[in-house]
Amino acid sequence: MSNEYLLSRRIRKVRDVVYQENSPTHKVGLVLEPGNWEEFDPFLLMAEDFFQRGTFGMHPHRGIETVTYVIDGKLEHLDNKTGGGKLLPGDVQWMTTGKGIIHTEDPAVGETVHSLQLWVNLPSDKKMVEPRYQNMRAQDMPVRHEDGAIIRVFSGSSKGVTSDTKNHVPVTMVEFILEPDAIVTQDLPGSYNGFLYILEGEGTFGRGNTEGKKRQVLWLERGMNGEQSEVKIHAKERLHVMLYAGQPVGEKVVARGPFVMNSEEEIVQAYTDYREGKFE
Numbered sequence: 378m379s380n381e382y383l384l385s386r387r388i389r390k391v392r393d394v395v396y397q398e399n400s401p402t403h404k405v406g407l408v409l410e411p412g413n414w415e416e417f418d419p420f421l422l423m424a425e426d427f428f429q430r431g432t433f434g435m436h437p438h439r440g441i442e443t444v445t446y447v448i449d450g451k452l453e454h455l456d457n458k459t460g461g462g463k464l465l466p467g468d469v470q471w472m473t474t475g476k477g478i479i480h481t482e483d484p485a486v487g488e489t490v491h492s493l494q495l496w497v498n499l500p501s502d503k504k505m506v507e508p509r510y511q512n513m514r515a516q517d518m519p520v521r522h523e524d525g526a527i528i529r530v531f532s533g534s535s536k537g538v539t540s541d542t543k544n545h546v547p548v549t550m551v552e553f554i555l556e557p558d559a560i561v562t563q564d565l566p567g568s569y570n571g572f573l574y575i576l577e578g579e580g581t582f583g584r585g586n587t588e589g590k591k592r593q594v595l596w597l598e599r600g601m602n603g604e605q606s607e608v609k610i611h612a613k614e615r616l617h618v619m620l621y622a623g624q625p626v627g628e629k630v631v632a633r634g635p636f637v638m639n640s641e642e643e644i645v646q647a648y649t650d651y652r653e654g655k656f657e
Contacts, residue, residue: 383564383605383606383607384567384600384601384604384605384606384607385562385583385584385606385607385608385609386565386583386584386597386598386600386606386607386608387583387584387585387587387597387598388582388583388585388587388589388595388596388597388598389596389597389598389599390595390596391587391589391593391594391595391596392593392594392596393592393593394406394407394408394425394574394592394593394594396425396427400432402428402429402430402431402432403426403427403428403429403432404426404427404428405424405425405426405427405428406424406425406592407422407423407424407425408423408424408425408493408574408594409421409422409423409495409572409594410422411632414498414630414632417570418498418570418625418626418627419497419498419546419548419570419623419624419625419626420495420496420497420498420570420572420621420623421441421496421497421498421630421632421637422495422496423493423494423495423496423574423621424493424494425491425492425493426490426491426492426493426494427489427490427491428484428489428490428492429484429488429489429490430483430484430485430486430487430488431483432483432484433481433482433483434481435455435479435480435481436479436480436481436635437477437478437479437635437636437651437656438474438477438478438480438635438636439474439475439476439477439478439504439635439636439637439638439647439650439651439656440474440475440498440499440504440636440637440638440643440647441474441496441497441498441499441637442471442472442473442474442496442497442499442545442546443470443471443472443474443494443495443496443497444469444470444471444472444494444495444496444497444548444550445464445469445470445472445482445492445493445494445495446468446469446492446493446494446495446531446552446619447464447465447466447467447468447469447490447491447492448466448491448492448493448576449466449489449490449491450466450484450485450488450489450490450491450492451463451464451465451484451485451488451490452464452470452482452483452484452485452490452492453482453483453484453485454470454472454480454481454482454510455480455481455483456472456478456479456480456481456508456510457478457479457480457656457657458478458508458510459472459478459508459509459510461480461510462510462512463485464512465514465515466515467515467516467529467552468512468513468514468515469513469515469531469550470510470511470512470513471510471511471513471532471542471543472508472509472510472511473499473506473507473508473509473510473545474508475499475503475504475505475506475507475508475509476504476505476506476507476508477508477647477650477651477655477656478508478656479656479657493574493619495621496637497546497548497623498546498626498628498630498637499545499546499626499637500545500546500626500628501628501639503545503546504638504639504643506545509543511542511543513531513542515529518530518531518540519538519539519540520538521535521536521537521538523559523561524559525555525556525557525558525559525612526553526554526555526556526559526561527553527554528551528552528553528554528561528563529551529552529554530550530551531550531551531552532544532548532549532550533547533548533549533550533551533622534549534564535549535551535563535564536562536563536564546623546624546626547566547569547623547624548621548622548623548624549563549565549569549571549620549621549622549623550619550620550621551563551619551620552617552618552619552620553610553616553617553618553619553620554615554616554617555578555580555610555612555615555616555617555618556612556615557612557613557614557615558611558612558613559611559612559616560609560610560611560612561609561610562607562608562609562610563607563608563610563620564605564606564607565597565600565605565606565607565608565622566600566605566606566624567600567601567602567603567604567605567606568600568601568602568603568624568625569600569606569622569623569624570597570599570622570623570624570625571596571597571620571621571622571623572594572595572596572597572620572621572622573589573594573595573597573608573610573618573619573620573621574593574594574595574618574619574621575589575590575591575592575593575594575595575616575617575618576591576617576618576619577591577615577616577617578590578591578612578613578614578615578616578617578618579591579613579614579616580610580611580612580613580614580616580618581610581611581613582595582608582609582610582611583595583597583598583608583609584609586609586611597622608620631643631644632644633647633648636648
């Protein structure tokens with residue numbers, strides 16, 4: 378499709394991410410703050426974590442997918458359903474918790490891991506699916522090359538370069554590494570809701586050339602169902618940015634701790650099932 382038929386999206390909101398010390402072994406910044414269910418749909422929250430071994434013990438989840446991108450350090454994952462794996466910088470784990478999983482993520486001994494973890498909501502008819510774990514190595518993911526740009530596709534597609542990552546909710550996750558003055562566009566279905574998070578550098582984004590820099594999250598204006606759209610990225614200096622966009626679920630969200638369901642009754646049931654060992 379010619380670009381002239383694509384709606385170029387604006388940036389509707391820019392927010393700085395502020396870090397806080399949770400403990401001597403854990404610093405965190407909330408990229409997406411929980412509670413904004415309708416605004417962020419299908420996403421629930423995103424945390425940027427800096428943490429050492431022993432920060433997170435074994436804990437349960439139900440009703441979501443967690444998408445963890447490792448920026449720095451070596452991360453070891455262990456769960457009671459799929460086994461686990463090790464992630465290196467640039468790798469992603471896509472974990473479908475479904476009806477219940479117990480897991481931990483721990484830096485290797487002596488390591489401090491810097492990561493992004495996104496929670497993706499599951500629709501009511503997928504809340505109780507079987508758990509699934511996808512270990513996505515950076516070097517194995519499809520890459521789109523443009524002048525001065527490396528564009529790695531972890532989920533969804535980018536200008537015809539498509540990932541085979543399995544999704545219960547359609548999600549596009551793309552990493553952009555741009556040299557100074559490089560300009561690229563990313564195509565998205567108009568129905569997708571999404572955002573960019575800048576890990577390094579600065580640039581201008583979207584129709585209107587909104588400025589953004591490191592540690593800022595930029596929300597895309599909503600598109601239109603049935604229409605195709607695109608987002609323009611122009612690097613002022615070397616730029617490392619992540620884009621996440623997905624199809625909104627459009628259902629009630631009830632979240633308590635590690636469980637995200639559609640009603641209070643389902644939350645109570647999740648805690649009961651966990652206490653009775655039904656996640657094992």
